[in-house]
Amino acid sequence: MNVAISGQPKQADWQRFFSSQASQLGPDIVGLIQDDRELEMRSLNLIASASYCPLGLRQIEGTHLVNRAPIGMPGRRSVGNCEHLDSIELLAIERAKALFGAEFVNVQALSSTIANVAVFRAVLPADGARVLTFDELAGGHVSHGAMRHITGYNREVASFGVTPMGTLDLDQARDVARKLRPHVIIAGPSSYPREMDFAALRKIADEVGALLFTDIAHVAGLIATGLHANPVPYSDVSTTSTQKTLCGPRNGAFVFAQSRFGDAIDQAIFPGLQGPAGANLIAARAVQLEMVGSPAFADLMQSVVANAKALATGLEAGGCSIYTGGTDSHMVMAFTGEDWERPDLVAKLGEYGVLGNAMRAPDHAGQPRTAFRFGTIALTIRGFDAEDFSRLGRELAAVFVAGPTASIDRARVDLFRQLAASHPIPSFID
Ligand SMILES: *Cc1c(COP(=O)(O)O)cnc(C)c1O
Secondary structure, three states: OHHHHOHHHHHHHHHHHHHOOHHHHOHHHHHHHHHHHHHHHHOEEOOOOOOOOOHHHHHHHOOHHHHOOOOEEOOEEOOOOOHHHHHHHHHHHHHHHHHHOOOEEEOOOOOHHHHHHHHHHHHOOOOOOEEEEEOOOOOOOOOOOOOOOHHHOOOEEEEEOEOOOOOEOHHHHHHHHHHHOOOEEEEOOOOOOOOOOHHHHHHHHHHHOOEEEEEOOOOHHHHHOOOOOOOHHHOOEEEEEOOHHHOOOOOOEEEEEOHHHHHHHHHHHOOOOOOOOOHHHHHHHHHHHHHHOOHHHHHHHHHHHHHHHHHHHHHHHOOOEEHHHOOOOOEEEEEOOOOOOHHHHHHHHHHOOEEOEEEEEEOOOOOEEEEEEEEOHHHHHOOOOHHHHHHHHHHHHHHHHHOOOOOOOHHHHHHHHHHHHOOOOHHHOO
C-alpha cells in the first residue's frame, strides 16, 4: 500500500542509477580509474600482450548493446528482436572468414583461453585424449595442455621444444608424435619471438593422423597483414584473442575451423562452456576486423615488427643475450643474468616506469634461464620509432647488467618519464 502511494518519489530515486554519469554513480572508483590512467600515461608499457584499444571500439562496447544477449546463432535465436544483431554477427563472421581465409568462424568466445578449452572439448574424445604440445618453457601457452590447466586434465600430454638455434625442434616433434600418436598437435607462440613453422607441423600431423590446432593469439595481427604466413586455411582449428597484435578490446576470441567442426565448436562454446556473449562485444569485433583489414593497420604492424628488431639490437648492444638470437614478431625475450629473481625484475623495472613480463626461457643447452619478455605494440601505437626502441633497449640492458642491487639511476628515470610524456596514448585523448 505504502509503495503505491509514495511510489513516484521512490521511483525517481532509483531511476537516477540508470541515467547518472559514472562520476556521480561511483566517484571513488572513477577516481581510481583516473589515477590508473595517469599511471599508464607515465609508464612505458612493454608487455608483449599489451595494446591500446581504439577509442571507437571502446565506444561500441559501451553502447546499449551491452544489454543485449543474442542467445544462439544468427537466424536461430531463442529470443526475439535479433535482426540487427544477426546482421552485426554475420558481418563479423564474414569479415573474419575473409581476413583469415577460414571456412568457419565463431565470434562468441569470451576469451582465447575459453576458446581453447571449448575447442579441445569439441574435437577430442572425452577420455584418454593424447595431445602433442609446444613446450611452455620454450614459449607455448598454459592453455595448450599444461597439467595445471583444465586442458591438461585427464589427458596424456607430451611436448616438443626448440633446437639450440631457437627454431622449432621438428625432429623431436616428429619422434614424439610417432610414439604418442596424438589426437591433436597444438602450437602457438606465447613467449616465443620467432615465426612458427606451422606448415611443418601440418606435415607431422598428417603423418601420424593428428589434427592440427594452431593458436595465433599473439600473432594474428601479423598474419592478417601478411607479415607471417597464415596457418588458418590448412589448420583443422585455430584460435586467437582479440587483443595483442589485433589491438582490440580484451576478453574476446575468434575461432576458425574447417566446416566439419563448426557445429561442435559452436555448441562447445555456448551452451557448453559460457553464457551468451554480449552483442556489444560482437559489434566491437565486427568493427575491429574492418580496421585490421585496412592498409594503415598493415603499416602499424610493419612498424611493430621493425621496432621489435630495433629493441633486440639495442638490448644486445647493451650486453644482453636474446632468446632465439632475435625476433620476427612484436616480441623480444632478453636473458637478464641469474642474479635476478623474477619479482625483483618486475619491481626494479617498475621503479623505472617500465612494464614487461619476468619469465624463464631455455638457453642454448635447454636450461631454464631468467628472461624478461618485451613487446612493441603499445609503444608503437604511442608513436615510438625504431630509434626510440633501440635507445630503450640499450638503457634497459644497462639496468639488467647492473644487477638487482644497483641503485636507481635518476637520469634514466627522467629520460623514461620524458619519453612517456612526449608520446601520449591516442585512445586516451577522448
Ligand atoms: C594470451 C594467449 C591466450 C589467452 O588469451 P585470453 O584471451 O587472454 O584468454 C591463449 N593463447 C595464447 C598463445 C596466448 O598468447
